[in-house]
Amino acid sequence: MHPSPARARIPFLPASLGLAILLAGCGKAPANADNAAADMVNATNAAANEANEVANDAVANVAAHNGAAPAPANVAEASPAPAASPTPAAAAPLVANAGPAGDAANGEKLFVQCRVCHSVEPDRNGLGPSLHGVVGRHAAALTGFVYSPAMKDSGLSWDAATLSDYLRAPMRKVPGTKMAFAGIADDQNRADLIAYLATLK
Secondary structure (H helix, E strand, O other), rough: OOOOOOOOOOOOOOOHHHHHHHHHHOOOOOHHHHHHHHHHHHHHHHHHHHHHHHHHHHHHHHHHHHHHOOOOOOOOOOOOOOOOOOOOOOOOOOOOOEEEEEEEHHHHHHHHHHHOHHHHHOOOOOOOOOOOOOOOOEEOOOOOOOHHHHHHHOOOOOOOHHHHHHHHHHHHHOOOOOOOOOOOOOEEEEEEEEHHHHOOO
């Protein structure tokens, strides 16, 4: 047996187009064959155009979906922050500065000149009254010591400012006092001496 010869493969063509080719080859194509072929080409082009439009619409929809949403037309403006209240100025001190800060250690050295008349032990008077606890005490308050009438009538209380004024010029601060002392002119030395007296409690 001999194998059958291979059949020639004929490409698939639309029926009307194939008929038109066949009749044209025979020289007997009907008058409307060309019209049928043209209609087929037009239909193919129309289908391709419609597919392109559908694809373009799909791409546009995806882009619109992924894009940032537009801001609303009427967006309320942010309210301005309230103005900060001005910081009030620091209040002026109610008590005037009595002088420089004192150094008690130096004041103890300066007290040497006071020891001639005053002691620092309680209830131990000399030519002058004991200065133990003098800071904050009323003038002429110690029992057992004879004060001058001027000191008794002074009405003073020995706070730091009053002591500073007195030690600057005792006889000017309390005229008639028995304290025969010229005074301490240096502000820092007076502050140091008073700082030391404040430790005598």
